[in-house]
Structure formats: C-alpha cells, structure tokens
Amino acid sequence: MPVPEIAQAATVASWAPTEMRSRRQLLNMEPGRTGVRYAGRMLIERVRVKPSAVEDGAWPWTVPAIGDLAAHGVRLNSSIVILVGANGSGKSTLLEAIAEGYGLDVRGGHGGRKYASELDMSPLGEAITLDRTGAGSRMIGRNAKGFYLRAETAFGMLAFMTEAGMPGYGDRLSSEVSHGESYLQAITGRFSGPGLYLLDEAEGPLSFESTLQLLYRLQDLVTEHNAQVIYATHSPMVAALPGAQILEMTDQGITERKWAELESVALWKRFLGRPDMFFDDAS
Known part of the structure; x- marks a missing residue:
C-alpha cells in the first residue's frame, strides 16, 4: 500500500492563485516547483537577544530553543518562515516576542494601532532585537504595518470588531456560512499590503481545502508586496x-x-x- 504524500497538493505551484478550488481539482493536482525563495522581500533578516537581559535559570531562558536563540540568535533567509515544534517548545513564545x-x-x-490599555512586555519581548532590512526599517512605531493572528483568540477578536463596525471586519463575518468559512474569509481579508504577518496555528479551525x-493567500501576499510571514x-x-524556511524548535535548540x-x-x-x-487491537 503506497504511503500518501501529505505535501502533494501544498506544493502545486509557487504562484498559486487564491480562487477556490474544488475537491476534484485538489485531488488531481500535480506537484509543482519547489526551492523557491522570496528573500528579496524580507523585512527581518535576523532575530537575536540582548545578553544583558538573559536571567539564568528563569523562564523563558530555560526553554532549550529560547536558550539557543539567546546564545546564537537565528538568521532568517526567506519571506516565509515556518516555526515547527511540539507543545512547550517555545514557538508561540518566540512569535509573541517578535510581535x-x-x-x-x-x-x-x-500594527500601528493604539489600544486603550497597554500590556507589559514579555521577558523575551523586552530582550529581543530584530535586525531589519531596509524595507523593514521603515516600518517602526506607528508605521509598523502587518497583522498578528492568534488562533485561540482570533474569532472572538473578529466578532468584536464586527459588532463595533470596524471597516474591513464587519463585512467579512457572516452567520450564513460555517465557522471555518467565516474565519477564513475574515483573516484572509486582512492579509493585504506590505508588512509583517505573524500567524500562530492559524489553520486550527480550517478544513484541508480551506x-x-x-x-x-500567503504565497500571493509575499510575491505581490514587501511582506514577510512567520508562521508557528x-x-x-x-x-x-x-x-x-523551516525552523524546528526542539530540546536541542533551533x-x-x-x-x-x-x-x-x-x-x-x-x-x-x-x-x-x-x-490497540480492540477485538
């Protein structure tokens, strides 16, 4: 019995359009080009930590991957960076600190939006340094273009913005479609223009096709704009x-x-x- 290839449909083409495809189309797709890089559109090229901010024996420095980041930093070489690792490996901690x-x-x-209440920065957020490209250095403070999506809070945030009538949100959530469809419409509608797009397990509510x-949409984003995606x-x-670029976070580091x-x-x-x-065999 042949082993199914998980990535066959996901590697169809480096410039895949965003229109919806039928299940039949997806099953008949052939793998396309791989090895494509988008380095010319990067905003952040290295993530490192100020040595003076590291507190030995304290969280998050006791997490092996975060400790490795503190010791060596990590260089980014693509405008799509995937952080993979088990629960507790530090993926979300690192993504939040980058945000x-x-x-x-x-x-x-x-980005560039002021909230009524400010949050204290995380220990890693206070310590982190982002080495930016020329394009990235122009997106600072109020000019920090981009979007941060946390799957566990995304739908509640989008629903709140719908009720508040915020432009670009209220027209994308609908009770006439499924939770997953509504979620997909809302989040992809916010992925436009240059900026840093951070996604934390955004695929959680979505089917294979969605x-x-x-x-x-993420491919289109980084090929059409000065945009960079970091996805945990x-x-x-x-x-x-x-x-x-795939960065695996384990007990051995990054x-x-x-x-x-x-x-x-x-x-x-x-x-x-x-x-x-x-x-186990239940018979």
Whole structure:
C-alpha cells in the first residue's frame, strides 16, 4: 500500500492563485516547483537577544530553543518562515516576542494601532532585537504595518470588531456560512499590503481545502508586496509551503530543516499509511 504524500497538493505551484478550488481539482493536482525563495522581500533578516537581559535559570531562558536563540540568535533567509515544534517548545513564545519587538499588539490585529490599555512586555519581548532590512526599517512605531493572528483568540477578536463596525471586519463575518468559512474569509481579508504577518496555528479551525486557500493567500501576499510571514504550526501541510524556511524548535535548540526531515512529517506518513498500527487491537 503506497504511503500518501501529505505535501502533494501544498506544493502545486509557487504562484498559486487564491480562487477556490474544488475537491476534484485538489485531488488531481500535480506537484509543482519547489526551492523557491522570496528573500528579496524580507523585512527581518535576523532575530537575536540582548545578553544583558538573559536571567539564568528563569523562564523563558530555560526553554532549550529560547536558550539557543539567546546564545546564537537565528538568521532568517526567506519571506516565509515556518516555526515547527511540539507543545512547550517555545514557538508561540518566540512569535509573541517578535510581535512585541516589531510593534504588533499581542492581543492580535493590525500594527500601528493604539489600544486603550497597554500590556507589559514579555521577558523575551523586552530582550529581543530584530535586525531589519531596509524595507523593514521603515516600518517602526506607528508605521509598523502587518497583522498578528492568534488562533485561540482570533474569532472572538473578529466578532468584536464586527459588532463595533470596524471597516474591513464587519463585512467579512457572516452567520450564513460555517465557522471555518467565516474565519477564513475574515483573516484572509486582512492579509493585504506590505508588512509583517505573524500567524500562530492559524489553520486550527480550517478544513484541508480551506487550509490550502490560506496558504495560497500567503504565497500571493509575499510575491505581490514587501511582506514577510512567520508562521508557528504543528502542521506538515503548512510546513510544505514552497520556498519556506523551516525552523524546528526542539530540546536541542533551533535547527533549520527540510520538510522531509521533520519528525511530524514522518509520523503523519506512518499514520496515514497504516492508522491501525497506532491503536490497540480492540477485538
């Protein structure tokens, strides 16, 4: 029995359009070009930590990947960066700190927006330094263009903005479509123009097909604008985005990987090939 290839549909083409595709079209797609890079459109090229801000024995420096970041920093080489790792590996902690360092409110939403109450910065957010490209250096403070999406709070945030009548939100949420469809319409509607787009497990409420539509939109975003995407996920499907730099966060630190080298990819291949092997025999 052949093992299904998780990434086949996700690697269809480096310039995939965003129109909806039918299930039949998705199943008949052929893998396209890989190895595409978008480095000319980057905003952040390195993430590092001020040594004086590190407190030995305290969180988050005790998290191996965050400790590795503090010791060595990490260089970004694509405008699509995927952070992968198990729960507790530091993915969300790092993404939140990047949002703080860049100027995006950690509650989610657009950059350059003032809230009635300010939040204290996280320990990593206070310590982090972002080495920006020329384009990125022009997006500071009120000019910090971009969007920060946290899956666990996104729908509540979008619903609040709908009720408040904020332009660009209220026209995208509807009770006439499913939760996942409404969520996809709302978030992809906010992905436009140059800026830094941070996504934390954004695929959570989405089906296979809807996740593909999200990934196509992200591809269009970085090819049409001076935009950079940093996406924290468990999903091998998301990690299969062509041209993405994959950074795996483990007990060994932060390591750049190829998609086929990821442990999650190997596990999903085994599960999809023989799901019965993962369950006790109930007979």
